[in-house]
Amino acid sequence: MKIATTVGRVLLASLIIAFACGGLACHFHAFADEAMPRVELSTDNLGPREIEDLTSKSVPRDYALAWQTMEQAMDENRPGLLEGYWVGLAKQSLTQRVNSQIKSGLHTRYEDRGHKVEAIFYSPAGDVMQLRDRAQLDIQVLEGSKVIYEEPVTLEYMVLMTPGADRWLVREIQSTSGEKR
Amino acid sequence: MRLGLTIVAFAVCTLAAAGSEIHPPAEVTAGTAATMHTSGSGEATFYLLGPATASKRAVQAGADISVEGEELDHAGRYTAVICASDGCASANFTVNPAAPNRLSFLVHPSRVPIDSANRISAVAFVHDNFQNLVLKPEPVTFSILPKDGKPISAARNSENGVAWVRLSSAKKEGPTRLGASIGHANEVRVVQQVAADACNLRIKASRSKNDFLVETDPIRDCSGNSVPDGTVVSFTKIDDAGKTTVDVPIKRGVAKVEMPVEGRARITVASGVVTGNELEVAGGK
Numbered sequence: 302m303k304i305a306t307t308v309g310r311v312l313l314a315s316l317i318i319a320f321a322c323g324g325l326a327c328h329f330h331a332f333a334d335e336a337m338p339r340v341e342l343s344t345d346n347l348g349p350r351e352i353e354d355l356t357s358k359s360v361p362r363d364y365a366l367a368w369q370t371m372e373q374a375m376d377e378n379r380p381g382l383l384e385g386y387w388v389g390l391a392k393q394s395l396t397q398r399v400n401s402q403i404k405s406g407l408h409t410r411y412e413d414r415g416h417k418v419e420a421i422f423y424s425p426a427g428d429v430m431q432l433r434d435r436a437q438l439d440i441q442v443l444e445g446s447k448v449i450y451e452e453p454v455t456l457e458y459m460v461l462m463t464p465g466a467d468r469w470l471v472r473e474i475q476s477t478s479g480e481k482r
Numbered sequence: 483m484r485l486g487l488t489i490v491a492f493a494v495c496t497l498a499a500a501g502s503e504i505h506p507p508a509e510v511t512a513g514t515a516a517t518m519h520t521s522g523s524g525e526a527t528f529y530l531l532g533p534a535t536a537s538k539r540a541v542q543a544g545a546d547i548s549v550e551g552e553e554l555d556h557a558g559r560y561t562a563v564i565c566a567s568d569g570c571a572s573a574n575f576t577v578n579p580a581a582p583n584r585l586s587f588l589v590h591p592s593r594v595p596i597d598s599a600n601r602i603s604a605v606a607f608v609h610d611n612f613q614n615l616v617l618k619p620e621p622v623t624f625s626i627l628p629k630d631g632k633p634i635s636a637a638r639n640s641e642n643g644v645a646w647v648r649l650s651s652a653k654k655e656g657p658t659r660l661g662a663s664i665g666h667a668n669e670v671r672v673v674q675q676v677a678a679d680a681c682n683l684r685i686k687a688s689r690s691k692n693d694f695l696v697e698t699d700p701i702r703d704c705s706g707n708s709v710p711d712g713t714v715v716s717f718t719k720i721d722d723a724g725k726t727t728v729d730v731p732i733k734r735g736v737a738k739v740e741m742p743v744e745g746r747a748r749i750t751v752a753s754g755v756v757t758g759n760e761l762e763v764a765g766g767k
Contacts, residue, residue, distance in 0.1 A: 450561060476533065
């Protein structure tokens, strides 16, 4: 009798966990698909290493996800969202920016209109890729609900990405020029 | 009369507020302070938005605003915003990297077979003191610093902050140091050059109590370099009981294993794609 009760409890717990995980997976999937920035990658001038098929798909996907999480982190002032796709100096700078926003009571909204990305350097060992990104963004900085700055811009970024265990991560990002659209 | 005063007051306020503007310098070098001129009058709020900052402070419109170097140490696009009672005005400016003075140096692989052409890749990323990538072309000096030999250097100009070279490993085993330098930065990495494949793999057997001790001669490659410890050597015994394989790592230059043998047996040795000699032994009481 006791064994039957225990087995019942274990089954019930497993079902609850399975539903919770399923729900969570659906949620993350939906989040990943929702408002994913458009990234077009060109590898025509890439060298010295040739890009692998899989890498040519995973780099734009992971770069788009990096931007998606960054835009959400900047809007909601949640530096934890930078954990997934940002590392090193890039993550450090963005975390500083988000913490600074929290301190000043600001938040930043991006309307991402797409990225034209050119891969310009892929190291011989395949451990780092450099990208030049031409991003079209509508940026809005708000203090509470009051807009203090807004501008549609085209910004150029120099980006370094390195491979992680199962994805490419943004290690450095530096804006090099910007102009009002 | 009252209406007239109201109009005058409104006109004065409008004139005062209409002038709220901010003028940062177009370009600033990372880590240096900057002064921004403003116009207008009255109390205002100044915001500085940059790659790693979103600060806010109260200022007086019409007075100059000083921004410390620490607030401008990340290269990139910044926006200065001033908000007064009449609204907000903004202006963008660029913070450029300072002089190159740091390197991130990646060398792959850390162990390389000897005498391999272009097997080592060395990539240097040029940074300033604030870890900004310096995008202007800068000469990076790569050096090979052998244990016993003359250093060899070559300069390469960075492109978009990256300089790289491909190098071949030496004919002799041992560590070699690879360096990259720019400004005051000098980074060194060590690459271990190891013998590639064993050559003339030979085993001998001797009795040890009831078993046979099978041992290799010192394992070297065809140039006489010792194959590194840890490389796996496989001993295979075929006797009446069947086939048995034992994998043994090289220790102090040799690999050895004790094998029980019943009746007649054949023992062979292999390491990677190289096979060695074959022994016929007879065991039993």
